Amino acid sequence: MATTSNCPKEPSNADIVTYLKRIDDRICLMDKQFEAIDKFEKKVERVNCDLKKIWAYLHDIDRKTSERLRLIEVKTESVDFALAQASSKISSLENQRVELKNDLNYLQSQSMRNNLVSTNIPEAPTENPDTTEIKLGELMIAKMKITQDLVSQMSFERVHRMGSKVDVKIVTLSRNLLCI
Numbered sequence: 001m002a003t004t005s006n007c008p009k010e011p012s013n014a015d016i017v018t019y020l021k022r023i024d025d026r027i028c029l030m031d032k033q034f035e036a037i038d039k040f041e042k043k044v045e046r047v048n049c050d051l052k053k054i055w056a057y058l059h060d061i062d063r064k065t066s067e068r069l070r071l072i073e074v075k076t077e078s079v080d081f082a083l084a085q086a087s088s089k090i091s092s093l094e095n096q097r098v099e100l101k102n103d104l105n106y107l108q109s110q111s112m113r114n115n116l117v118s119t120n121i122p123e124a125p126t127e128n129p130d131t132t133e134i135k136l137g138e139l140m141i142a143k144m145k146i147t148q149d150l151v152s153q154m155s156f157e158r159v160h161r162m163g164s165k166v167d168v169k170i171v172t173l174s175r176n177l178l179c180i
Helices: 013-112 129-142 148-153
Strands: 115-122 158-162 168-174
Touching: 115 129, 129 148, 129 158
Parallel strands: none
Antiparallel strands: 115 168, 158 168
């Protein structure tokens, strides 16, 4: 016969109920954990969706920035070209200005070579160019000791005073002096 001492003892109903209650508690705990995992997955999906939106936005910004940078580079090259042209034109204009200044100085010196400037000749309040020319002739006779005949033969193109009316003036003569 078989002995019952070697056989495992069968659990009682209370043991089974306790065991089932523990299994039920574990299943409830697992359900809560699955719910938490589901919530976490939904959060991860939302974050992933947000990250995709952010990535798309950043990609769009990068594309727009690259396009703007390309346009800026094109404009910069255009400005550099225009600046080089302007610099060349400025240099050319500066050279022309120097040439014109030299020409003007030459023309002034050529026009002034026939000028005679006298100073400290008193001026009458109602003096006109004819009177000024007579006074100049008198000065040439009195101070320069030129004879009356030579002074009478001289022909002046223009005789005028410079500056505003004062007691002492500078007389400038633009002349074609004809001494015969």
